[in-house]
Amino acid sequence: MAGRSMVGLVWAGPALVAYAVFVVYPFTQTVRYSLYDWDGFGSARFVGIENYRRVLTDPQLAGSIGHAFVLIVFFTVIPVGVGLLCAAALSRVDRGPVGGLARAVLIVPQILPLVGAAIAWTWAYSSEGAINQLLRAVGLGGLARPWLADFDLALPAVGLIGTWVSLGFCTVLLLSGVGRIDKSLFEAARLDGAGHFRELTTVLIPGVRREITVCVTVTVIAALASFDIVYVSTGGGPGTETMVPGVEIYRLTFLSQQVGQASALGVALTVLVLAVVLPLQWLGRER
Template sequence: MARSAATPYLFILPAFLVYGAFALYPLGRAAQFSLFEWKGFGASTFVGLGNYVELAGDADFRAAIANALLLIVFYAVIPLVVGLVLAAVLRRGQVRGMGFFRTVIFLPQVIALVVVAVAWRQIYSPNGLLNDALRAVGLDVLTRGWLGDPGTALAAVGFIGTWVEMGLVMLLMLSGMSRIPGELFEAARLDGAGAVREFFAITLPAVRGEITVALVLTIIAALKTFDLIYMTTSGGPGNTTTVPSFEVYFRAFELREVGSASAVAIVLTALIFVINVGVSRIGERAS
């Protein structure tokens, strides 16, 4: 039986319809709303690109973008470095109980972020575990309300992101390293290569694909983070921890500025797309 050229597209049509209904259509509606001034009910006023022009001069929005970009360091860069090192050590050392260790490290990924946020909020509180530990070792001068201090709030939230994403990155790296032929490591050791040279000459080039995937996933997580911010700081103190996704919620449901909130959402979507396309292109060229 001859196969039509349209057959492959018919197989992916159901998935595309679901994707279109739950992703592309809402995105299109958000883009439409961003062109109006609307409170979420009643009449709306067409303002064209007015909402986007206002965002360009909005200090809170600029602060949210800057905070989101800084969170990429905590969500993506630090977990990538730590995950690579941990995976390389575990791969080289053949640690016993590897399955249990992987489960423990990956556990934050399967716990609801709301639960994670509540737990860490208690740890960071003035009478929480972190301050108790500092007092126990005589570092009382360092104790503070970590989430209420403008100088430490964003870093404190970012560290939670590091803790959550580190396990995912490590497992991706271990998966890539497990495909490296053992003969390569044996040959390198016979040539006198140490652990560091072995890592940069063999391990790192072999996991470039996994590095690209890890960066894409963690950067998306950093830019769209909402749960942690909402449950730990609600964007405060001031605007020191506000991020674009929180701005969408705040403008839409607190200020009743649905058009402005939709414009923030569209800008955030474009930012995520541009950054991750860039990361993917760099990864493809490197491999």
């Protein structure tokens, strides 16, 4: 038994060393920096938990965390909900040309780099972009606007980019879960007179519980730690209406040289992600 344990340790050793060097050590350093007022070059001044206090009290820093929670609606709630409906519909379609084309279209956002997706959507959202041209073509020109420069609509507009990116991932993963469900369960539900909604809530959703947990976990982390899409599309603007922790950490570190404050926000974001994800993992366990 001891020999098998040693063999396992030998095989896992390189991965553990890499994890310690590239994850554990940088995180401990980040925690250390978060206790100092430091610009990254000169001498550091110990300030204790002052940086963390500012994370909770500064309107801009706290607001960036609030924006990240708003993005959960677009990165998680909408893609998982719509993905369930798409998976249910696609499960009824034979794997012919139509089904294959639908799956290919849904998976395209997962192939594209997030930076490329953000650039494409920025063009579409511009004053003369595809969205405004479509609105004018159907007689709704009064609704046209520079979406990413609108103080009220910039955050939802950015969120919809995340919806587009996450939808394909959620649908494909949920569709694989639907394929594991015993077809006799659907037949029994129909024989009992269950409609589509009842079939969805009593057979399909319980059958893909593990896949839903994975979708929610991955997309919640993507929402809370979002950077690429927001930075490329708006840079946190207009004003600070789309500022999220990832962009704020970048701004504090490289533009304001407040490494200690950026480290505190990074640690707070890590704790926040764990506080959200761990309960989700517990709720998603099979019982």
